[in-house]
Amino acid sequence: MNSSPHLVRDVMTRVVVSVTPLAEFKEIVAVMNERRVTAVPVVEGEGASRVIGVVSEADLLPKEAFRDHDTGLIEQMKRLGDTLKAGSTLAQDLMTTPAVTVPPDTTLPRAARIMAERHIKRLLVVDPAGALQGIVSRTDLLKVFLRPDSELADEVRREVVGRLFPLAQHRVRVDVCHGVVTLSGGILNGSLIPVAARLARAVEGVVDVNCALTTSAAQTAGV
Missing domain, CATH: 3.10.580.10 (CBS-domain)
Structure with a gap:
């Protein structure tokens, strides 16, 4: 698809x-x-x-x-x-x-x-x-809810993580189980957390989103 x-x-x-x-x-x-x-x-x-x-x-x-x-x-x-x-x-x-x-x-x-x-x-x-x-x-x-978890994960990584956090993709983890997406990891710009959740939820076939992204002052690179 x-x-x-x-x-x-x-x-x-x-x-x-x-x-x-x-x-x-x-x-x-x-x-x-x-x-x-x-x-x-x-x-x-x-x-x-x-x-x-x-x-x-x-x-x-x-x-x-x-x-x-x-x-x-x-x-x-x-x-x-x-x-x-x-x-x-x-x-x-x-x-x-x-x-x-x-x-x-x-x-x-x-x-x-x-x-x-x-x-x-x-x-x-x-x-x-x-x-x-x-x-x-x-x-x-x-x-659309029959889409495999692996396909959903690939799209979230590409369309959400890749676009919002292009320099920090390695620090954002995407897991999908039975259509439920979990975003985790540390980012610098906390204002993008709700945006990431909203965009992930908009992916066709996603049942729900658990957003566990956090901000960390220790991060020195990325968004």
């Missing part, structure tokens, strides 16, 4: 099953069941690749929820969207539109914030023309 920040293109699923606007209800359910997914993008245009919406389980459930339930006018008005979807059979009427999309170069923290703010489980990844490139889920965003 590349150095931080990691991008959506690094973790997204590139082979994505999709449906057209005229896909029928049972077809959509069959696709979800076969591919074991909880949502499918709806695409159209040349090559059937431009994203116009997404159909999720939540869009399909009203048909079952209203099956044996007679709703009054007031409830129908309150749940107008669900009422309409309960009586729909095509993807173009069932889909949620516009779909929430991001470009491939979106950073993982940004993607995570969008999911949290919009209360969604996945983001469609599109190019500048709106063509489907992939899909990124919550699970995909967690893949």
Whole structure:
């Protein structure tokens, strides 16, 4: 994997099953069941690749929820969207539109914030023309935490220690265990200690940081 920040293109699923606007209800359910997914993008245009919406389980459930339930006018008005979807059979009427999309170069923290703010489980990844490139889920965003401890240690040494303490790298120790980074050793400039902790914590895949750096007047070289 590349150095931080990691991008959506690094973790997204590139082979994505999709449906057209005229896909029928049972077809959509069959696709979800076969591919074991909880949502499918709806695409159209040349090559059937431009994203116009997404159909999720939540869009399909009203048909079952209203099956044996007679709703009054007031409830129908309150749940107008669900009422309409309960009586729909095509993807173009069932889909949620516009779909929430991001470009491939979106950073993982940004993607995570969008999911949290919009209360969604996945983001469609599109190019500048709106063509489907992939899909990124919550699970995909967690893949960075699978990075080996040795890889995290190398990046912290290079991107944090190497940049903040270029003349004192030999006095700063970096240990990583189960994604938790420990920084230890003596440096001259104590104001850089919180900076080092913050930058180490920003490395993708780091779970936490224990900063045990200290200042020492006895140090005569370095930062």
